[in-house]
Amino acid sequence: MNQRFDAIVVGAGQAGPPLAERLGKSGRTVAVIERKLVGGTCVNTGCIPTKAMVASAYVAQTGRRAASYGVLTGSDVRVDMEQVWTRTQGISGRSRSGVEKWLAGMPNVTLLRGHAVFESPHALRVDDTLIEADEIFLNVGGRAVIPDFPGIDTVPYLTNTGILDLRELPKHLVIVGGSYIGLEFGQMFRRFGSEVSIVERSTRLLPREDPEVSAAVVDILQEEGIKLHLGAECIELQGQAGNVSVVAKCADPRMEVRGTHLLLAVGRRANTDSLGLDKAGVATDERGYITVDDQCRTNVEGIWALGDCNGKGAFTHTSYNDYEIVAANLLDNEPRRISDRIAAYALFIDPPLARIGLTEQEALKQGHEIRIGVRPMTRVGRAVERGETLGFMKVIVDEKSEQLLGAAILGVNGDEAIHSLLDVMYAKAPYRTVTHAVHIHPTVSELLPTTLQSLGAVSGGG
């Protein structure tokens, strides 16, 4: 059977549905093809379920600290994983149904279920149906990398997907990978009551961040009893269900970490290997990401790639921004570009690490003359009042342009407060816009002007 549409969107993740709506409203007939769950990674196995679980973990931790606030709870804090699971699935499921209803109500849009594979540049096969269109938008996302560690075929492991199905608390969770996924799950399960060990190849956690950020995150996690094993080279897996071992053979000294459950969190890869891209002539890079220009256009006329699969971002907000860029260029005659985007992300441990723009290391490497302002959260009134004083704020300013180059807030409410700096960066306004602004007392944001008034000496440039 053959079906023809004006446009096809492959994948109903973060960019596909809003783009389908805009295309449908423009009068085009649109097919959205989804092989699994509408909403993609974020809604079903990523941001939404993990942040729901992080919330449960936060309450558990606050419960343990209750007495220090003068609140008497009367018994030890215990976590019922079955109830955490039910709550998490409820939040994720309601979000998915919302996207399903939204798609069903879109004018000119048809949702087709199945795995899409190219047969030619403008035709995709879904089971026994050939679907054709002049315009094709790929929003196929990614999945967890499964590393080829010796033992991987015999030792049971979890990824970000399987760990969400746990209904009982692991006694000892061993995590390979000390970045976003490893650290968010690591702290969360520690707070639920598991022993947690994190095994990381690099000699420091979050190696892309400035060293003092990595060091402060180490302190936060170790303080909660998480065991960190850094510099873990040449990993080999051993054991069976309930008794797993991660051995780092080249570490000096050789490391062996035993536990009951194993989570692999060593990165993501694009879902481009089963898409038949060769039949369409669509180019990918050496890691399998679809090559795109500044407007998400591939090398083939009439084919675009948006979201995680193009390798230009790895977050929900970057995927959504790709939709905005494609819609602006195609439908609104507005030349929006990926390169206009400022790096922004948060790691949702507690306290969160929020990051925008350049790190200090990146700014220096790019030859900027910079000035740095730092303020510990112990000197932020709101943090003191809340009894959550871990972390610090750091701002990086370009000496010549007087513009903000980047910032990090590792601290309570940092994930919200950082946006006032991000908006000033988008406005390309001088940093004094912030120092002259009057912020609300008592908030974390209130101390951002003060931090910018205390910039240190100039460094770099030469």
Ligand SMILES: Cc1cc2nc3c(=O)[nH]c(=O)nc-3n(C[C@H](O)[C@H](O)[C@H](O)COP(=O)(O)OP(=O)(O)OC[C@H]3O[C@@H](n4cnc5c(N)ncnc54)[C@H](O)[C@@H]3O)c2cc1C
């Ligand atoms: C554990 C975890 C936590 C995360 N937390 C955050 C967070 O807090 N904040 C944040 O910004 N980001 C977070 N992310 C990242 C975020 O989830 C992704 O960046 C985002 O979901 C990418 O969206 P996307 O639209 O590119 O792809 P996806 O959401 O992955 O959607 C792609 C869709 O395409 C479908 N598909 C793939 N191939 C085909 C095919 N051939 N035919 C038909 N359908 C196909 C898939 O089934 C999927 O539904 C997290 C990720 C993980 C794994």
Ligand SMILES: NC(=O)c1ccc[n+]([C@@H]2O[C@H](COP(=O)([O-])OP(=O)(O)OC[C@H]3O[C@@H](n4cnc5c(N)ncnc54)[C@H](O)[C@@H]3O)[C@@H](O)[C@H]2O)c1
């Ligand atoms: N808060 C958020 O926004 C959020 C949360 C979770 C995930 N995500 C997204 O998911 C993506 C994937 O996250 P991730 O944490 O799996 O990957 P990542 O690429 O961020 O980090 C992988 C980590 O595993 C380590 N590693 C790689 N190979 C290893 C090996 N052989 N042995 C030991 N350690 C090894 C790396 O050094 C690195 O620290 C992120 O890039 C992010 O975009 C975002």
